[in-house]
Amino acid sequence: MPTLTFDAAGVTVDTPHGPKVVLEPTTLELTERRVGVVGANGSGKSTLARLVNGLVTATTGRVVVDGVDVSKDPSRVRRRVGFVFTDPAAQVVMPTCVEDVELSLRRHVKGATARRARAIEMLASFGLADLADTSVHALSGGQRQMLALAGVLAVEPSVVVADEPTTLLDLANTRRVGDVLLGLEQQLVLVTHDLDLARRCDRVLVVEDGRIRYDGAPDAAVDDYVASVEAREGAGL
Amino acid sequence: MSTPQLVGSYQPGDSLVHRLPVGVKVSTLAVFSLCVVAVRSMPASWVFLALALGAALLARVSVTALARAARGVLLVAVVVAAFQWWLKGPDRAIETVVDLFALALVAVVLTATTPVNAMLDALVRWITPFRRLGAEPDRVALTVGLAVQAIPGTIAIAVETRDAARARGLERRPRAYLSPFVIRVVARAQETGDALAARGLGDD
Numbered sequence: 001m002p003t004l005t006f007d008a009a010g011v012t013v014d015t016p017h018g019p020k021v022v023l024e025p026t027t028l029e030l031t032e033r034r035v036g037v038v039g040a041n042g043s044g045k046s047t048l049a050r051l052v053n054g055l056v057t058a059t060t061g062r063v064v065v066d067g068v069d070v071s072k073d074p075s076r077v078r079r080r081v082g083f084v085f086t087d088p089a090a091q092v093v094m095p096t097c098v099e100d101v102e103l104s105l106r107r108h109v110k111g112a113t114a115r116r117a118r119a120i121e122m123l124a125s126f127g128l129a130d131l132a133d134t135s136v137h138a139l140s141g142g143q144r145q146m147l148a149l150a151g152v153l154a155v156e157p158s159v160v161v162a163d164e165p166t167t168l169l170d171l172a173n174t175r176r177v178g179d180v181l182l183g184l185e186q187q188l189v190l191v192t193h194d195l196d197l198a199r200r201c202d203r204v205l206v207v208e209d210g211r212i213r214y215d216g217a218p219d220a221a222v223d224d225y226v227a228s229v230e231a232r233e234g235a236g237l
Numbered sequence: 238m239s240t241p242q243l244v245g246s247y248q249p250g251d252s253l254v255h256r257l258p259v260g261v262k263v264s265t266l267a268v269f270s271l272c273v274v275a276v277r278s279m280p281a282s283w284v285f286l287a288l289a290l291g292a293a294l295l296a297r298v299s300v301t302a303l304a305r306a307a308r309g310v311l312l313v314a315v316v317v318a319a320f321q322w323w324l325k326g327p328d329r330a331i332e333t334v335v336d337l338f339a340l341a342l343v344a345v346v347l348t349a350t351t352p353v354n355a356m357l358d359a360l361v362r363w364i365t366p367f368r369r370l371g372a373e374p375d376r377v378a379l380t381v382g383l384a385v386q387a388i389p390g391t392i393a394i395a396v397e398t399r400d401a402a403r404a405r406g407l408e409r410r411p412r413a414y415l416s417p418f419v420i421r422v423v424a425r426a427q428e429t430g431d432a433l434a435a436r437g438l439g440d441d
Contacts, residue, residue: 055431075437083435090428091435093386095353096247102354103382104436106375112358133249137389151436 001187002080002158004030004052008061011047023047024211025060030189034182036201036218037191038225044210049161049191053081065159082157084181086164088141088148097123097139097147098132104151119154126150126180142173149180161189166197195222248349254296255350259359266347273336279328282335289342298349306345310337348385357382379438383429394421 010025023044039045050056051063054074063070070077085091094100101119109115123129126146131139139147145165152160162181166174178197181188190201198204204221206214206228214224249255254262273285293303314334322330357378364374398418399408407413 053435055435078435078437083432085428085432085435087428089390090425091432093383093429093433095386099247099352099354103379103438106354106357107437112355115354133247137393155437 001031001033002066003064004028004035004066004159004187004189005064006030006048006051006061007064009051009058009063010060011044011051011056012059021210023051026212027061028205028212028215030187030203032187032202034188034190034201034203036198036204036221037189037207038193038195038198038204038222039207039213040229043207045191045205045207046163047210048205048207049163049189050083052159052161052189053078053083055083079155080157081159081161082152082155082186084145084148084152084160084162084165086167088144091148092136092144092151094136096133096135097128100136100147101151101154104154108155122150122154123147140173142169142176145169145173145177146180149177153184153186157186159187159189160184161191163191164193165190166192166194195226198222247352248299248302250297250350252296252350254292254346257350259351259355260363262347262351263356263359266343269343270340273339277332279332279335282332282339285339286335286342289339289346292346293342296346296350298346302345302349303342306341307338310341313337353382353385379433383433390425391422394418394425397421 006026006028008025008027009023010021011023012019012021014020026048037045037048047056051058051070052065054070054077057071065077065081068077068080092100094103098116098119101122102115105115105118109118120129120132123132126149128143128146128150131143136144136147145168149165160181165181166177169177174194174197178194178200181190182197182200188201190197192198199218199222201218204214204216204218205212206221206225208228213228214221269285269288273282276282276285314337317337318330318334321333360378360381361374364372364377368374395418398421399414401417402408402410402414405413
């Protein structure tokens with residue numbers, strides 16, 4: 001498994017009211033195959049995930065993906081780290097399913113025929129082969145998220161970061177997308193509000209107010225998160 | 238909800254038009270468009286529209302795609318026609334509307350018979366010789382592809398935003414519709430940029 005290293009990596013942004021710490025300096029070494037990240041909205045968990053492939057740049061410290069410093073060589077890191085967004089509508093940018101997967105493959109497979117064959121193969125592995133020439137606008141939410149996944153995995157990344165990939169999906173599609181993600185051979189960093197999915201990871205981080213509140217085994221981490229939410233509710237926060 | 242589209246999505250097929258090289262199709266579209274704009278004559282306009290319909294029939298483009306394209310230009314056509322009527326009379330207004338529909342139809346024929354990636358590949362081939370002058374073929378091709386795809390996405394946002402304003406009983410207040418529309422379009426552009434960066438596209 002690749003090693004994801006957070007070396008006192010933190011993020012501060014400028015706001016009209018002054019600097020705001022989004023993620024406090026965080027030191028972590030993630031080597032597990034499936035790492036879950038849970039926390040409230042605005043807690044900093046998406047920022048943590050986005051640091052892994054350089055969508056957000058650390059303002060202090062550094063993030064290293066398998067020996068490559070994200071801030072120094074972001075394009076090399078992005079070739080290794082695939083990213084799945086919450087809303088696949090932003091991620092799927094071509095008119096038809098097969099064309100969107102082909103777009104991912106443009107720099108990896110030379111020749112239109114070979115590229116198409118590889119794209120069809122990817123779609124088939126996600127159960128979308130029959131929809132290859134279908135407009136992406138005609139897909140259901142679950143199908144669109146599967147297409148986004150196919151586009152990400154087509155280029156064989158060694159790490160997949162998924163930022164709340166099931167938030168917009170119904171139960172059946174949540175289970176389907178979750179099963180695909182958790183069954184990946186690649187290392188997975190899964191930001192989620194679905195505590196059942198989090199419990200199926202190998203390690204879970206609980207993020208609260210821009211810092212790691214808990215880091216450990218899934219069941220204990222999820223229990224800690226639930227307890228912290230209930231404590232806040234009890235305090236009227 | 239169906240997404241309104243100004244240009245058609247690719248419809249697989251084996252018609253003569255499908256099999257033509259991309260360069261031939263794009264060149265024909267360019268020459269056709271120039272002729273439509275340059276030739277000012279009512280009979281010629283009807284001939285252009287007939288040619289466009291003939292191309293659509295030859296390419297076996299679905300009636301739905303043609304109807305969508307027609308609907309897409311309808312509002313623009315009505316506004317332009319009214320303006321032309323006021324300035325130059327009814328003949329020029331009708332001619333302009335017929336020309337607009339002819340142009341929309343041939344654009345649909347091109348997009349319905351040519352996968353976007355085939356167009357991008359062709360664009361890259363055409364631009365590659367200009368690399369020495371600083372041109373970036375992949376970047377240009379990606380930009381064109383995104384522009385094509387952005388049209389239905391933006392229209393979908395417009396429809397959603399309008400419905401949201403209606404649901405709140407604010408359909409007669411343009412600010413209630415336009416402000417969120419602009420914000421959502423900018424947000425979507427930002428998200429798309431992030432998604433492209435995450436896929437390593439445009440990183441060269």
